[in-house]
Amino acid sequence: MERKSTGKTEKILLIIGFILGGIILILFIAAIIAAMLKRPRKSAMAIKELPVNPDTAAELAVPPPPTNEQRLARAIDLHNEGVAGNAEAVKEADREFERLRRDCPGNPVADAFHGSVKAMLARDETDLEERFLKAIDGLSLLDEAVAASPQDVTIRILRGKVAYWLPEPVFQRTETTIEDYVVVIDKELRKPGSLDGEIYFELIDELSQAYRRLNRQREAELCGRKLLVQRANRRMKQTGTIT
Numbered sequence: 001m002e003r004k005s006t007g008k009t010e011k012i013l014l015i016i017g018f019i020l021g022g023i024i025l026i027l028f029i030a031a032i033i034a035a036m037l038k039r040p041r042k043s044a045m046a047i048k049e050l051p052v053n054p055d056t057a058a059e060l061a062v063p064p065p066p067t068n069e070q071r072l073a074r075a076i077d078l079h080n081e082g083v084a085g086n087a088e089a090v091k092e093a094d095r096e097f098e099r100l101r102r103d104c105p106g107n108p109v110a111d112a113f114h115g116s117v118k119a120m121l122a123r124d125e126t127d128l129e130e131r132f133l134k135a136i137d138g139l140s141l142l143d144e145a146v147a148a149s150p151q152d153v154t155i156r157i158l159r160g161k162v163a164y165w166l167p168e169p170v171f172q173r174t175e176t177t178i179e180d181y182v183v184v185i186d187k188e189l190r191k192p193g194s195l196d197g198e199i200y201f202e203l204i205d206e207l208s209q210a211y212r213r214l215n216r217q218r219e220a221e222l223c224g225r226k227l228l229v230q231r232a233n234r235r236m237k238q239t240g241t242i243t
Helices: 002-038 042-047 055-058 069-083 086-101 108-124 126-149 152-166 174-190 197-213 219-240
Strands: none
Touching: 069 086, 069 108, 086 108, 086 174, 108 126, 108 152, 126 152, 152 174, 152 197, 197 219
16 A cells, blocks of 8 residues: 555656646746847847948938929029020920929919920921921910019010011011010110110010011111110220210
């Protein structure tokens, strides 16, 4: 009987030992996992501790998008390159103004410059029908811009210039040139110095030619004389003959 009870006790103690060993093992594993979770990630720390080169940081920085004013200035620069004869600049200006006017509608200055760009696209077009249609598109934009802001000198000059270079028998817009140039010249007479001198003389000369184109010789001669007087006065001011 004693042997049986002793053997049974040993079995019980052995089972209890296995159970306690398992519990200890589980607790040990749980402690290791908890320690790993609390430990900071070395890769993240390493990245944070790396010194940053200012030049590299500047290169990686994302530049802010251009403002609408900057976009307009860029498109106008391309327009001016087109006036000087750069056909590729004209195409790029057309794309820039398309996007700008889509994003910011209702800007008469942008409309007017885009109209001028359309006229230059017509200038560079070889197909006669396409040339005519593009010129009409340009004039439509310019007419809308003048209607929206009739006292804007820049818009008036842009439309007057386009109308001046279009053939009168086809488009019959010389009267438009006269209207726009008279408005601009009148503003200059009321407030001298508001317009660049060379542009002012150029407008008077082209106004005289526009009058001649419509057989209005008297107005053409008046403009011619005025141009001569204005140029003479300017030369005298430059040489100090008059004050």
